[in-house]
Amino acid sequence: MPPTTGPVRPPDRARRPAHPRPGARPAGPHPAATAAGAASRRPVTGSVHSWDLSTGVDGPGTRFVAFLAGCPLSCLYCHNPDTWSLRRGTRTGADQVVAEAAKYRTFIRAAGGGATLSGGEPLLQPLFAGELLSRFKHGLGLHTALDTSGFVGARAPDSLLADTDLVLLDIKSWDRDTYRRVTGRELAPTLAFARRLADLGNEVWVRFVLVPGLTDAPDNIEGVAAFAASLGNVSRVDVLPFHKLGAAKWEALGKRFVLAGTPSPAPEQVAAARARFEAHGLYAV
Template sequence: MAVLLGTDIPVGPPAGSVHSWDLSTGVDGPGTRFVTFLAGCPLNCLYCHNPDTIKMRNGKRTGADEVLAEAAKYTTFIRASGGGATVSGGEPLLQPVFAGELFHRFKHELGLHTALDTSGFLGARATDALLADVDLVLLDIKSWDRELYRKVTGRQLDPTLDFARRLADLGKEVWVRFVLVPGLTDPAENVAGVASFAASLGNVSRVDVLPFHKLGAAKYEALGQDFALADTPSPTPDQVAATRAVFARHGLNAI
């Protein structure tokens, strides 16, 4: 059986490596969401709070039918809340065929609002057909400074910016996400750079300033890995408010 380039998922009946799924409210798109977390991520973010999702082999091979059957249990409740279905990770675009199948079926079989949660690094893998079935993109822009972006993620920034511009050209609604890490992502020029770029796109309806936290520290310990930011404090409420104010001064709705 053929294998999809860059993954270990065979091409055949729609299936993928799924880490888990859950219901969430307010953080993965509007309303109550059925969130499918796919396993595997090409980034190695210093502040990752789900290190157990980075390797694709840590997921379970799961068919799209199984995911849809689980989501269908909650559709009445989800619709009543103005929610939908989000595909997250890991990085969903590491498994673009499977992610695309989920989006298509969430939207057309269950009638749910759909959201893609992505770093944008693999945005080139998102076909126009996949994006046609996505109502909202939650786009993580982790830094504006390119050297800092590489330090934070181990990867280059440009693919994310290219994907952001493509989404703008398509008129696709975007929520930008920016993780505020004291002593790392908080330099004024870095925040202003992200804000200026987001404001230039014209399709960013919201910016989530996400305070760094260490809730995933126990996962690193369980995996026998060091947590690089174990001694880094969470930002204060004043620091978060000041960062939101930068985005607001650029005309963005910062939450």
């Protein structure tokens, strides 16, 4: 959402905090943001961790990414554990987030990008997430993406998904015990959400983090691949090699990073995992 849940992105990317820096002039009305605001007059607010511009890791093209705070999972390899708590975010109005995205609208559209909600887990705040996706899509005319684990997908109304052009769905394991070990949660809600997306016709990119000794068992990868291929709406699979670039965040939060001794997968391991997805007719990168 990241969260990740989320996708593996270098933690040294500079992120803009959700609140203005001391002395900075608050974001004022922007013509595009004003148009977007016409679609809704409700003062919808939510807990926002940060926002950023990214290329290649949060959907197609250059994207404005809003990282919402709060996540019901506690993934062992999470590189953004600072987004887990809603209390670590800043209460922010949808107007402010949309106004920030509007500053980059022309550039983003020229670069074939859009706007992505990540986290944390955006669907932990479905009203706020739905408001942002609607205004990104209909107010700013941007391609929209939702980065989610799917664990609380039942909270997402069909209207929210109708305003989502692409879902980045993290399927962290096919083996139920491994999934529980990785996340502390059950796999079934994610699979149910994936099937719902297929029924609705939402385009999906599946994300799978390859962790040696944890998620790399051939049967585990095969299970994810077969399930993804059965859906009919998965246009891409991202096989993401495990890394430890977020370990310092765990330490700063006083948390033990239990995968500190786990190596990153070798290139041939990543290639073999991608080949297993491709054997099911899926495009894997």
